Amino acid sequence: xxxxxxxxxxxxxxxxxxxxxxxxxxxxxxxxxxxxxxxxxxxxxxxxxxxxxxxxxxxxxxxxxxxxxxxxxxxxxxxxxxxxxxxxxxxxxxxxxxxxxxxxxxxxxxxxxxxxxxxxxxxxxxxxxxxxxxxxxxxxx
Amino acid sequence: xxxxxxxxxxxxxxxxxxxxxxxxxxxxxxxxxxxxxxxxxxxxxxxxxxxxxxxxxxxxxxxxxxxxxxxxxxxxxxxxxxxxxxxxxxxxxxxxxxxxxxxxxxxxxxxxxxxxxxxxxxxxxxxxxxxxxxxxxxxxxxxxxxxxxxxxxxxxxxxxxxxxxxxxxxxxxxxxxxxxxxxxxxxxxxxxxxxxxxxxxxxxxxxxxxxxxxxxxxxxxxxxxxxxxxxxxxxxxxxxxxxxxxxxxxxxxxxxxxxxxxxxxxxxxxxxxxxxxxxxxxxxxxxxxxxxxxxxxxxxxxxxxxxxxxxxxxxxxxxxxxxxxxxxxxxxxxxxxxxxxxxxxxxxxxxxxxxxxxxxxxxxxxxxxxxxxxxxxxxxxxxxxxxxxxxxxxxxxxxxxxxxxxxxxxxxxxxxxxxxxxxxxxxxxxxxxxxxxxxxxxxxxxxxxxxxxxxxxxxxxxxxxxxxxxxxx
Numbered sequence: 001x002x003x004x005x006x007x008x009x010x011x012x013x014x015x016x017x018x019x020x021x022x023x024x025x026x027x028x029x030x031x032x033x034x035x036x037x038x039x040x041x042x043x044x045x046x047x048x049x050x051x052x053x054x055x056x057x058x059x060x061x062x063x064x065x066x067x068x069x070x071x072x073x074x075x076x077x078x079x080x081x082x083x084x085x086x087x088x089x090x091x092x093x094x095x096x097x098x099x100x101x102x103x104x105x106x107x108x109x110x111x112x113x114x115x116x117x118x119x120x121x122x123x124x125x126x127x128x129x130x131x132x133x134x135x136x137x138x139x140x141x
Numbered sequence: 142x143x144x145x146x147x148x149x150x151x152x153x154x155x156x157x158x159x160x161x162x163x164x165x166x167x168x169x170x171x172x173x174x175x176x177x178x179x180x181x182x183x184x185x186x187x188x189x190x191x192x193x194x195x196x197x198x199x200x201x202x203x204x205x206x207x208x209x210x211x212x213x214x215x216x217x218x219x220x221x222x223x224x225x226x227x228x229x230x231x232x233x234x235x236x237x238x239x240x241x242x243x244x245x246x247x248x249x250x251x252x253x254x255x256x257x258x259x260x261x262x263x264x265x266x267x268x269x270x271x272x273x274x275x276x277x278x279x280x281x282x283x284x285x286x287x288x289x290x291x292x293x294x295x296x297x298x299x300x301x302x303x304x305x306x307x308x309x310x311x312x313x314x315x316x317x318x319x320x321x322x323x324x325x326x327x328x329x330x331x332x333x334x335x336x337x338x339x340x341x342x343x344x345x346x347x348x349x350x351x352x353x354x355x356x357x358x359x360x361x362x363x364x365x366x367x368x369x370x371x372x373x374x375x376x377x378x379x380x381x382x383x384x385x386x387x388x389x390x391x392x393x394x395x396x397x398x399x400x401x402x403x404x405x406x407x408x409x410x411x412x413x414x415x416x417x418x419x420x421x422x423x424x425x426x427x428x429x430x431x432x433x434x435x436x437x438x439x440x441x442x443x444x445x446x447x448x449x450x451x452x453x454x455x456x457x458x459x460x461x462x463x464x465x466x467x468x469x470x471x472x473x474x475x476x477x478x479x480x481x482x483x484x485x486x487x488x489x490x491x492x493x494x495x496x497x498x499x500x501x502x503x504x505x506x507x508x509x510x511x512x513x514x515x516x517x518x519x520x521x522x523x524x525x526x527x528x529x530x531x532x533x534x535x536x537x538x539x540x541x542x543x544x545x546x547x548x549x550x551x552x553x554x555x556x557x558x559x560x561x562x563x564x565x566x567x568x569x570x571x572x573x574x575x576x577x578x579x580x581x582x583x584x585x586x587x588x589x590x591x592x593x594x595x596x597x598x599x600x601x602x603x604x605x606x607x608x609x610x611x612x613x614x
Contacts (some may be wrong), residue, residue, distance in 0.1 A: 014207060014214055014541045040272060058391075063391065063394065066391070067391070074327060077383075080273050080275070106271060106571050110572075112545075112572055112575045114340060114342065116383035117383050119231075120405045120407070123405075140234075140386075141342050
């Protein structure tokens with residue numbers, strides 16, 4: 001997994017925004033996914049014991065970010081897992097993602113809140129003047 | 142929000158006159174202070190809603206309005222399908238049919254003395270809550286479809302509750318027109334282990350005491366007296382509703398009505414294939430929420446039975462505040478069937494409304510306003526004039542005044558739990574971080590919101606409730 005990117009949260013009236021930065025759009029997506037996990041729990045406590053793969057597609061790169069985050073939310077929900085590392089490969093409008101994590105353990109993971117869905121609110125995927133990629137949207141919790 | 146850009150029609154009614162693409166005005170119901178506190182995003186979003194085709198009269202924002210998804214939370218808009226009216230996944234929300242249910246224990250506060258700790262533990266053990274919690278009920282594919290078709294009525298048929306509960310639920314506990322086949326396999330799979338769970342975030346289960354009566358006649362009709370003990374449940378359609386919202390938001394962004402001023406306002410004509418599919422799925426998700434609150438009711442009754450078996454726990458009322466319902470409303474004297482979106486807003490039928498059960502028809506519909514742990518909740522009653530003011534709608538809660546990120550910087554969960562205990566409120570939670578994010582101070586003053594709803598004429602205050610036990614989701 002790449003480790004040159006960063007992530008952060010940003011404020012939304014009732015929910016929370018996730019924002020990933022990276023040297024490539026793929027890395028920005030991976031970092032946004034880490035920000036998503038950090039909405040739910042403490043990322044640093046998540047062990048990478050199991051691997052899950054997801055595939056998604058969308059008509060444009062911004063909707064692809066929403067589809068990617070929603071694919072992770074879905075896997076978290078149905079598998080009862082948290083993911084602490086992500087790898088993204090993109091080809092055109094298709095994305096293949098590798099998620100590594102473990103079953104949720106509320107006390108150890110310092111869980112806060114479930115993610116209901118990634119939204120198109122404050123949705124942006126863009127390359128800044130300095131060449132850095134940013135991928136962000138608001139997550140309904 | 143800057144008041145100078147609004148036209149003041151009364152102390153509690155502010156208009157944004159139609160300009161540009163707006164088809165109707167936008168109307169905000171709130172006092173000066175709440176307007177000053179209100180996010181500018183509410184203006185932007187409610188103005189955008191006013192541009193949608195088929196909208197009737199006005200786009201409305203309730204006193205607790207704040208920044209949402211396309212629609213503001215606390216937004217109300219009614220659409221006529223015959224005029225090209227639309228339905229919006231964002232206008233209903235991700236947690237479809239999230240709502241509040243209040244049960245009357247018919248106990249008084251003194252009967253709870255010395256039993257609070259035991260009751261808190263019993264409730265906490267009985268109702269799965271928080272991230273990763275799982276319910277005990279597993280449904281096969283056929284049973285899932287039956288649940289999506291039958292709602293609370295299905296749950297009661299399975300033994301989760303009492304037949305008389307149904308008349309105290311909007312639409313008698315079952316949204317008609319639900320289409321399980323319009324709900325994705327993923328949505329059903331997400332729900333597989335979540336029946337009868339509370340969820341997380343601002344969802345809760347609270348034991349509350351009636352601390353003040355405002356309207357003695359309505360309180361009597363609702364059988365509420367000073368110091369009575371009420372139990373409130375705030376939760377929604379769980380993973381299934383969230384996935385339906387996710388699925389159809391994407392479909393509406395890609396294939397829905399265009400042009401729209403903002404992608405998050407994605408919608409589809411009600412009479413289109415996509416609009417009809419969403420309606421069928423949304424109603425199925427509504428039934429999932431109604432079944433879920435019904436199962437939780439059953440679990441709550443079981444928890445009380447272990448501690449205070451004499452508790453009646455009759456259903457006072459169940460309201461949904463993320464909905465789109467077909468209702469008959471008068472437009473310039475012409476009664477039409479409209480699709481009324483209420484995103485973070487509560488239906489508020491006044492006295493005499495034919496859709497109310499006989500036992501409530503004379504008084505009007507109970508409007509349940511949830512607080513947050515440590516702060517008050519309210520029971521209001523619908524007014525006659527509310528139909529004209531906002532298609533019979535009122536507020537739904539306090540609304541956040543501070544983001545989750547800010548809240549965790551201001552408060553520590555453990556400390557909050559201790560402070561609330563000092564004030565006589567027992568908190569049960571699996572997440573101290575969740576408690577910090579939901580700190581009472583992160584919300585607007587619910588008293589001001591309820592007062593504004595009354596002064597605006599949307600609903601009248603009946604009773605103020607204070608929390609004694611709160612199981613946090």
